[in-house]
Amino acid sequence: MHILINVVPQNQLDWSCLTTLVGEFTQQNFAAATFNLQLPAGQTLTAAQQQQLTDWQVTINQHSTTLTADHYIINLRETDHLLPGALQQWAQVMAKHPGSPISLAAFDTSTPLDDQIMAYVADHQESMLQQTYRQLTSATIDDATERLITLWSLQSYSVQTNLQNGRLLTQRIRPTGILLPAELLTPTLPLCSAAQAFAVLRQAPDIVRLHVPTLQREMWAEATPIAWLNELEAIDATKLDVMWQPVYADYFQRQLNTLLTTAGHKQLSRSAHLALLARIKQRTLHPTHRWSRLGLLHMLSPRVAHQLFY
Secondary structure (H helix, E strand, O other): OEEEEEEOOOOOOOHHHHHHHHHHHHOOOOOOEEEEEOOOOOOOOOHHHHHHHHHHOEEEOOHHHOOOOOEEEEEEOOOOEEOOOHHHHHHHHHHHOOOOOEEEEEEEOOOOHHHHHHHHHHHOOOOHHHHHHHHHOOOOOOOHHHHHHHHHHOOOEEEEOOOOOHHHHHHHOOOOOEEEEHHHOOOOOOOOOHHHHHHHHHHOOOEEEEEEEEEEEOOHHHHOHHHHHHHHHOOOHHHOOOOOHHHHHHHHHHHHHHHHHHHHHOOOOHHHHHHHHHHHHHOOOOOOOOOOHHHHOOOOOHHHHHHHHO
16 A cells, blocks of 8 residues: 655645645655645746755656555645654555545644643543553653654544445545545546545445544635635535435535634635625525524624625
8 A cells, every 4th residue: 555645735835834744754754655746836946946855755746647556645735734653554544444535533733733632632531542551651741752652542443334424524525634545536526625535435335534633734614714615616416316415415504504604703804705705695505594684793794794785
């Protein structure tokens, strides 16, 4: 099994973030993995940057020629982070369940990692694995490295066959942070897209869920709500079979509600805020929130609500 890490920037490439991510990849010391950068259209690299990528053995826009049947691909943004030992953990699951997509739990990039690890370990302090590990090492977790090792001791996964569970679709069809088997990829769909992940899910007999986070990432609906709406709309529900149409319709409606809430709390520009709300309002599947000026006043200013609806 081979892992291809395909980095797809949201907009213009953030070189400093890419440097950090490549460093985290290199520190894994995992031979059965390669790193590819999908350079955004219209962006060029300096000669020094191109040489640096060559030194790092990072390819550019070459994923389509390197995928074979034994490959898994994971799409990431350059702002994501790999936790130590992540590739090895992924590979162990891949070896036991070849051909199954693997959904990865993740920590949020907006909160300090150490705080999240401490909270996670505390929530699972009754775990027999952690208690055993604490007996073999020390009773306290004094530094960040020891907290990471304690996190590894909690690692577990499950094989899930309830593929049409609408509540779990967000962790299963997001564009980034899912290990996709190359043999199930659809060549006509963008490699990094919710549509591609959804197509893989519909072909798979099961999906593996790795429960303990092995990376940090941004939540699409919260970090880039307009981009997430674009991803959702790119899936043509009319072309789904009768088993999946109602599932996706319900999921889409739930996501509109999530985006509506996000629009009220995220610091979007005024134009982006209005554009997002207008697009949600125009959907044939309206959110379950009641569309009224009074209801929106909880999340919008009266002026914005008036401009949107009158």
